[in-house]
Amino acid sequence: MRDAERNPPDPAIPVGEGAGNRREERAEGAPERSPEPGSPALPPAEDMGPGRVPDRAPEPGGAVAGSDAGPDEDTDGPPPGVEREGDTLRFSGRLTSLSAGHVWRQAEEAAKGARRIDLSGLEGLDTSGAALVLAAQERAGGEVSVEGASEPVAAVLERARGASAKPPAPPPEKPRMGLIRRLGAWGVGRVKGVGNSTEFLGESASTVVNAARRPRDMRAADVLRHLDEVGTRAFGLILLLGVLIGVILAFQSAVPMRQYGADIFVPRLVGISLLRELGPLLAAVVLAGRTGSAFAAELGTMTVNEEVSALRIMGIDPMVLLVLPRLVAATIAMPVLALLMDLSGLVGMTLVMIARGFPLAIVVNQLHAGVQLWDLLQGLGKAAVFGLVIAGIGCRAGLQAGSGPRAVGDAATAAVVGGIVALVVLDGIFAVMFFRLGW
């Protein structure tokens, strides 16, 4: 009996078969018997066959209404077909999400001007197939009757019709603004942004001052954890970069200076530029990339997950619990990183000088004569400020993250970009300040 059901009533002109690229070959008036084997990917399972009893009477099992093919065989069965006969559009075969694509275009094409849609040849229909029938009905326009659907097919079709009955809501109209207004809105946004930054700065400052007055607020374990993450874990990277920078600086300056017989002064040159400027600056760039972004991502995720809101509601100030330990750790770790960068850079420079035939004693002597302790301290002081600012910008970006997974990425980007820009600006300010002070 199942076999009888599986054979569709011999459709005359199947427009579409299993493979979509064969559509063109099916010229009108070239009758071909359907169903035709071959298109589905999966072989029929062994339990498929005549006499199989469906599991759930009265409906047959499987994922497709009206079909007796079970879940193991849902790609099996006759391929879908569409044909137009006078003003009747006839569907046949199994119309499912996997097979409807083959005939979708033809069905819409063939549906134009049809008055009746005949589903008596349909062996199976899922909600995707139902979407096709509904699309065809809509394309036909006017009064179209849908006939011949078996009970389960009709049930699925009815469900899909109910689901698509509501017209899709029109996209919300975005208020269009004139150029002047947009410019104004942009300006106001900028000013608000600066206001927020200032607010954060003030809040950070007051938190730090309060924490200094009440050191018990500070959680030592958190500070140590961040010190480890910010500092010790960056040692390897800093050492590598430092040595390489030292080598490059020494080599690049030694060649032109040799022309004037001045290459003996390379240790002074590299020493001063590293200690005063490059050491802290490069260490800070590493910090912005490694740590500023990490702070932003970590706090951003916490913000998105409403953990920060939870803290606020518990009466715990996120500035104290989350931001303060990070600021403290970065401020402490940064001078150490800068010192490490300085020393490894000097080692790199020494290697180049020795390779160029200068004895170690001369290199040390030159350094001793050219570089003062004050140069080192100045650089380390700058480094501490850089650390504080980069950590602050990272934390602020994290805490001000919006919602959704993109917000975290945006926060990390803002932290790195903001951190590096702030770094360069600050360095410029320091340069002017030290010059004015005569340091």
Added chain:
Amino acid sequence: MAVPEGGRPVIRAEKVSMGFGQRVLFRDVTFDVKRGEVFVILGGSGCGKSTLLKLMIGLYRPTAGRVTILGGDLAEAEGEARRNLLRRLGVMWQSGALFGSMTLLENVMLPLEAHTDLPREAREAVARVKLGLVGLSDAASRLPAEISGGMAKRAGIARAMALDPPVLFLDEPSAGLDPVTSAGLDELIKDLARDLGTTFVVVTHELQSILAIGDRCIMLDKEAQGMIAEGDPRRLRDEPPNDTVRKFFRRETA
């Protein structure tokens, strides 16, 4: 016999054990999920319900035993065979797991794009029907960040249903939903099981849902580290085979 006449089970778990490191979650869990039934996995928090679901869809490999789904083993299958299996199952994740950068409509269209050759407007039409089925027609062009948790859950179901898979896995479908929405979801599950013959595997601990939709259930227990009951949930309620089951259905504390 668990397997009905004429069909092999959709999912078969044979002596499945699972644990993480030293911690054993459950041992020797054996059951069959029959075609077209709503199969519920019950149990208290932390008993391994969601882990069992992830074992069935091949995200985890059992420490012992074997799970087959639609005749294949997802933990072992590769290439085209794996793709064929994955195409025929849908999963609604506990949190919805919608992709944040796409609208709901695009989220539902994604599996259609990956597995069918439907033209774009057809994918859109199909996706709109699926969103309509879960009552989200109006929200099609919204982003996941702009909708509520319950809506995200329903959109997750719409996406799981995108390919009309014969097997749908739902992880805590009614958790976090209001009773009306939750009841509507139960209705939908029952209707789909009836109209399309979809097999459902539902992980839940909502008593009302279990009794409303479950054809059969198994219950896991943390203490026993395994399965402590199997059968029709209404029958388990009326004739609990042991104390834990009785307490669960009567909402008694241990």
